[in-house]
Amino acid sequence: MSKSFDVVIAGGGAAGFFTAINIAEANPNVKIAILERGKEVLSKVRISGGGRCNVTHACFVPNDLVTYYPRGEKELRGPFNKFCTGDTIDWFEQHGVTLKIEDDGRMFPITDSSQTIIDCFLEATQKLGIQVLTSQSIQSVYKAASHWKITTQNENYLCEDLVMTTGSNPKIWQMLQGLGHSIVPPVPSLFTFNIKDARIKNLMGVSALASVKVKNTKLEASGPLLITHWGMSGPGILRLSAWGARELAAKNYQFTLKVNWLNDVLFNDCLDVLKSLKHEQAKKQIAKKSPFNFPNRLWESLVLASGIDAATRWADATAKQLNALANQLVNAEFNVNGKSTFKEEFVTAGGIELKEINFKTMQSKMLDNLYFAGEIMNVDAITGGFNFQNAWTSGYLAAQTILNKK
Known part of the structure; x- marks a missing residue:
């Protein structure tokens, strides 16, 4: 028996949670599930910035912000004009999290604890009725005429819209390659x-x-x-x-x-x-x-x-x-x-070929109702909160695109 949702988000990290919350807050009737292969969600958020979570960077001009991205500089200019650092600060402020700027421009919650960000996300998903399902390792992804079918080791999921936020996961990249996407081979960065x-x-x-x-x-x-x-x-x-x-x-x-x-x-x-x-x-x-x-x-x-x-x-x-x-x-x-x-903050250069993504919508150019956010794409940045800003921006745009269809 398959479980049906309007939206399935593959990957319980920063980009996945941000996408889900932005959809559900604007339209509580959308049925959303986050599938996470591990036993815990938001593990990279937990260790970021030495356990303090480097949420973003105090760079507020899109044309300046893009210069911190060795891969994605050209593509992110448009997205950053729609959702930039100031929007991130406002978003977290509205969700009860105040950020502070350090001398080097990095921004952290004033609590100096990544748990603040994790609690913010978990409380929001709970309040909004988003199902967060752990230990769900995706085995296959199939595109039917009207829906997606996602199979994990113990469950089948059906959905209209599928958002891939699985980060640097070679197994998922391989599946997407099987569906016709090109993958830029991963190499370490940072x-x-x-x-x-x-x-x-x-x-x-x-x-x-x-x-x-x-x-x-x-x-x-x-x-x-x-x-x-x-x-x-x-x-x-x-x-x-x-x-x-x-x-x-x-x-x-x-x-x-x-x-x-x-x-x-x-x-x-x-x-x-x-x-x-x-x-x-x-x-x-x-x-x-x-x-x-x-x-x-x-x-x-x-x-x-x-x-x-x-x-x-x-x-x-x-x-x-x-x-x-x-x-x-x-x-x-x-x-x-x-x-x-570098510490535990492993960042990879590589992922979905950027030419195959519409950066106005974060939608796949190859397959309908398929979206990407975060590090699954061939986008990466130097250290300092920039990789998270890409997660927030791409997740926000994917959410807006899905909402416009509902």
């Missing part, structure tokens, strides 16, 4: 770089504002760089990993990383500063104190890597040594050998 190098060996926790680039490519980024026990992380590295997701995968994560520890200072300018220090600080030891706005421990390491002894005074530095130090500061090269997942 990862940190594994580097074994004497210069950073004992500097875990040291951070500097740096610019980074992948040698012999056009890939570059800047931002705080954090030295970790396995290599390098921080916003600058994560940004580079997101924009370079495909190119770095093709290199099998073996490449040379160029680091300018002084961010935008050029080699000649750096050398001029070092030469003037040779006279101004003549009697002082070079390794003792960083003359730049730059951690002393890292400075000392780079001084030693330049062939300058710890006891050497500025007056005794040779032209060759100052050249070597300038190179270490602005042209340092590190061999990257592999990657590590």
Whole structure:
């Protein structure tokens, strides 16, 4: 015996709940079910932002907001003009959740707890009579003339409209491929770089504002760089990993990383500063104190890597040594050998080919009454709340399209 609904949403994550709630609030007569393969819903919401849930980012202009999406930049411009950051803040405010802006632009609930967002969604689904069904692993999806049939390991579901919000789920992608959709093969995005190098060996926790680039490519980024026990992380590295997701995968994560520890200072300018220090600080030891706005421990390491002894005074530095130090500061090269997942916030580049989605409606161009929201599409962003904003916007638009038909 099949269970019938007006709308079935596959995937109990951020995009799925947001879609369901927006439909049900506007039309309580629509019968909706959320199918989640796991035992728990909203698991990614729970761990986001270190358990605080980075709901969105304080970027309010659609044309600026799209620049944070390595994949989806062009396609999301229209959607963000319909539902943007300000709309997200208003939506949560109306549902009893106040958001706050941090110095870096990330936005969190004022409670600093992802449970606030989870409770908001669960209370809304309960109040609106949306059925949330867990342990429902989809085995097949079939399109009949007038409806969809979804089979899980223990149940059959029929619905008129099917919304796919299953994130980076290869099994679902395969099913959609069977229905005629193209899938851009997934590769990791948002990862940190594994580097074994004497210069950073004992500097875990040291951070500097740096610019980074992948040698012999056009890939570059800047931002705080954090030295970790396995290599390098921080916003600058994560940004580079997101924009370079495909190119770095093709290199099998073996490449040379160029680091300018002084961010935008050029080699000649750096050398001029070092030469003037040779006279101004003549009697002082070079390794003792960083003359730049730059951690002393890292400075000392780079001084030693330049062939300058710890006891050497500025007056005794040779032209060759100052050249070597300038190179270490602005042209340092590190061999990257592999990657590590960034915390639990695993983001994938890949998914439904964007040309096959109507971004005005979030509807499939190949199949009627099929919609997509969230990371199931080949859309991903850098870290900072942007992936959630894509979930809210695409979920909202899918909901509006379905409501317009009812």
